[in-house]
Amino acid sequence: MAGAFWCIVEDDRQGRPKKVMAEILGEAARLGGGPVEAVWLTDKASEAGLTQLGELGATRVWLLENAAYAPYRSEVWSAAVAELAARESPRAILGPVTSRQREFLARLAARLGVGLAADCVALAMDGDTLVATRPVYAGKLLARVAWARGPWVATLRPNVFRPADAQGGRTAAVERPSLAAPTAQMTLVERREEASTGLPELAEAEIVVSGGRGMKGPENYVILEDMARVIGAAVGASRAAVDAGWRPHRHQIGQTGRTISPKLYMGFGVSGAIQHLAGMRTSKVIVAVNKDPEAPIFKIADYGIVADLFEVVPQLTTELKKLMEK
Amino acid sequence: MKILVAIKQVPDTATQVKVGGDGKSIDTAGITWIVSPYDEYAVEEALRIKEKRGQGEVVAISLGPDRVREALRSCLAMGCDRAIHLNDAAWSAVDTLATARALAAVVTQEAPQLVLCGRQAIDDDMGAVTAQLAELLGWPCAYWIMEEAVDADGKTVRAARQVEGGLEVFDLPLPAVLAAQKGLNEPRYPTLKGIMGAKKKEIKDVKAADLGLGAEPAQLAVLGLEALPPRPPGRIIEGDVPSAVKELVRALREDAKAI
Ligand SMILES: Cc1cc2nc3c(=O)[nH]c(=O)nc-3n(C[C@H](O)[C@H](O)[C@H](O)COP(=O)(O)OP(=O)(O)OC[C@H]3O[C@@H](n4cnc5c(N)ncnc54)[C@H](O)[C@@H]3O)c2cc1C
Numbered sequence: 100m101a102g103a104f105w106c107i108v109e110d111d112r113q114g115r116p117k118k119v120m121a122e123i124l125g126e127a128a129r130l131g132g133g134p135v136e137a138v139w140l141t142d143k144a145s146e147a148g149l150t151q152l153g154e155l156g157a158t159r160v161w162l163l164e165n166a167a168y169a170p171y172r173s174e175v176w177s178a179a180v181a182e183l184a185a186r187e188s189p190r191a192i193l194g195p196v197t198s199r200q201r202e203f204l205a206r207l208a209a210r211l212g213v214g215l216a217a218d219c220v221a222l223a224m225d226g227d228t229l230v231a232t233r234p235v236y237a238g239k240l241l242a243r244v245a246w247a248r249g250p251w252v253a254t255l256r257p258n259v260f261r262p263a264d265a266q267g268g269r270t271a272a273v274e275r276p277s278l279a280a281p282t283a284q285m286t287l288v289e290r291r292e293e294a295s296t297g298l299p300e301l302a303e304a305e306i307v308v309s310g311g312r313g314m315k316g317p318e319n320y321v322i323l324e325d326m327a328r329v330i331g332a333a334v335g336a337s338r339a340a341v342d343a344g345w346r347p348h349r350h351q352i353g354q355t356g357r358t359i360s361p362k363l364y365m366g367f368g369v370s371g372a373i374q375h376l377a378g379m380r381t382s383k384v385i386v387a388v389n390k391d392p393e394a395p396i397f398k399i400a401d402y403g404i405v406a407d408l409f410e411v412v413p414q415l416t417t418e419l420k421k422l423m424e425k
Numbered sequence: 426m427k428i429l430v431a432i433k434q435v436p437d438t439a440t441q442v443k444v445g446g447d448g449k450s451i452d453t454a455g456i457t458w459i460v461s462p463y464d465e466y467a468v469e470e471a472l473r474i475k476e477k478r479g480q481g482e483v484v485a486i487s488l489g490p491d492r493v494r495e496a497l498r499s500c501l502a503m504g505c506d507r508a509i510h511l512n513d514a515a516w517s518a519v520d521t522l523a524t525a526r527a528l529a530a531v532v533t534q535e536a537p538q539l540v541l542c543g544r545q546a547i548d549d550d551m552g553a554v555t556a557q558l559a560e561l562l563g564w565p566c567a568y569w570i571m572e573e574a575v576d577a578d579g580k581t582v583r584a585a586r587q588v589e590g591g592l593e594v595f596d597l598p599l600p601a602v603l604a605a606q607k608g609l610n611e612p613r614y615p616t617l618k619g620i621m622g623a624k625k626k627e628i629k630d631v632k633a634a635d636l637g638l639g640a641e642p643a644q645l646a647v648l649g650l651e652a653l654p655p656r657p658p659g660r661i662i663e664g665d666v667p668s669a670v671k672e673l674v675r676a677l678r679e680d681a682k683a684i
């Protein structure tokens with residue numbers, strides 16, 4: 100019997116899986132290489148969260164509930180999941196690209212002595228093996244990769260894979276395996292929350308509005324935030340804007356920032372340098388507003404407007420508001 | 426305090442890369458090579474730790490072919506004390522795990538208190554070697570760090586890592602591994618004196634056999650490389666701003682179904 104496809108749960112630290120889990124569970128089911136199961140390391144799961152995982156298609160949830168699993172520490176998580184994997188022999192271990200899963204799944208792969216494919220944008224079964232496609236060289240090329248042996252460990256880029264539809268009534272069997280007591284080396288000193296803007300996370304957002312040097316100064320980003328609020332978008336920035344101190348580092352999109360793949364990217368006063376494109380070229384629809392018709396971003400934009408962004412943005416916000424109110 | 430910095434040499438970010446004749450690797454003709462940008466943050470941070478403590482040694486280490494000497498030389502010019510070059514045909518098709526194994530063998534020999542790496546190498550964009558190295562050594566690891574401070578006794582490091590929604594600050598007992606994120610510092614440029622001085626510093630060539638390692642098959646193999654499929658041609662929406670904006674919103678809703 101083929102082993103299961105494990106999906107490592109990314110949660111909101113309040114006991115609920117994040118939205119991106121629908122994509123991971125959906126892709127695991129679509130591959131059809133084995134039963135779809137969730138592995139959830141948390142200090143406290145919620146009933147609603149377990150129900151949600153079942154409705155999204157997990158047939159079983161391995162619930163690893165222990166105070167030591169939060170905050171996340173790679174040495175603790177990888178020891179626990181490696182122990183469970185030795186017992187259950189999963190066929191694949193998948194998780195979304197988030198800061199912690201990128202680290203955790205790499206560390207787990209080393210512990211299991213198997214390969215890791217990070218930031219995949221496509222997966223396919225080729226007979227009896229899994230083949231992954233992932234961008235390399237700043238997204239200029241795509242590499243197809245395969246594992247020498249299993250379990251196949253991979254992280255999947257958010258917003259790329261088709262999410263599973265939640266089906267009421269589908270439930271997952273919840274297993275609480277007993278594992279060796281966790282031993283942590285790192286201790287948490289503090290967590291500094293960033294001020295909540297009420298806008299979505301950059302890496303997960305379905306729509307991203309981004310401002311470059313053309314924004315002219317930090318005070319002007321409010322016009323992008325106003326637009327973002329209307330359409331539920333995250334606000335990003337180019338490196339020029341970040342290095343000028345207008346926006347925090349975590350908002351930077353590009354080769355030395357975040358890689359995003361939203362349904363819609365709208366760039367304002369962004370020239371489209373190759374290092375910026377590296378972080379957003381897999382967006383489904385790209386809009387560019389720039390007053391220079393020669394700006395390279397127009398080469399990859401689906402829609403472009405050659406105009407002053409300070410004229411376009413307020414009008415666009417008004418039009419979008421009208422649309423949303425319909 | 427001894428600090429090891431693992432650096433990778435990668436194509437310059439603005440370089441055009443083309444698929445090579447084997448269909449699995451890039452054509453290296455005409456490529457300008459640089460130290461991976463995140464690794465420069467790691468080098469800079471290591472130098473700052475040493476300067477702050479007033480003593481210590483910073484060793485740059487890299488695995489790769491002959492050309493990598495140049496990248497190590499530029500780390501020496503920035504101020505690293507010496508360099509180790511893992512240069513062996515046995516490592517010509519390494520994956521992240523095999524790279525981490527080789528680095529771990531050197532770390533075990535050198536016994537530093539701290540290893541600094543970059544968040545990810547911008548050629549393979551894996552972001553994996555750091556965590557894998559920590560696992561092989563059994564050391565704690567902090568990813569995507571934005572700040573760090575080694576305590577006066579050199580027993581622990583306090584590191585702030587970037588996570589979704591904020592920063593998490595941890596104490597890690599040394600020895601430990603840290604992965605540098607952009608924002609940690611501003612890397613220095615080598616001075617002329619640094620560049621001259623680098624010529625006299627040691628770059629030690631190390632073979633797999635020196636580390637008791639053989640050629641191991643990669644756990645993750647590249648089957649093929651291809652150029653990104655081109656995007657369908659776009660459309661510049663002409664006209665005055667009010668009508669262009671209206672048309673854009675219509676097209677996004679009705680044609681692209683993006684909002
Ligand atoms: C190693 C390395 C890594 C890098 N990593 C990144 C990265 O991760 N992300 C990134 O973004 N960059 C990165 N860069 C920098 C990159 O090369 C560019 O310098 C940067 O992206 C430029 O930002 P920009 O488009 O905002 O600014 P500019 O290139 O200066 O463009 C500003 C644009 O705004 C337009 N404009 C000005 N005023 C208006 C107006 N009123 N209305 C409309 N349009 C207007 C101008 O026509 C221009 O096209 C990296 C560079 C290096 C060397």
Ligand SMILES: Nc1ncnc2c1ncn2[C@@H]1O[C@H](COP(=O)(O)O)[C@@H](O)[C@H]1O
Binds near residue numbers: 432461489551552553
């Ligand atoms: N060949 C190499 N030699 C030395 N260090 C490396 C090498 N490959 C990766 N690293 C280190 O590991 C980090 C992550 O690399 P990667 O997992 O390839 O994205 C890099 O930023 C380097 O610090």
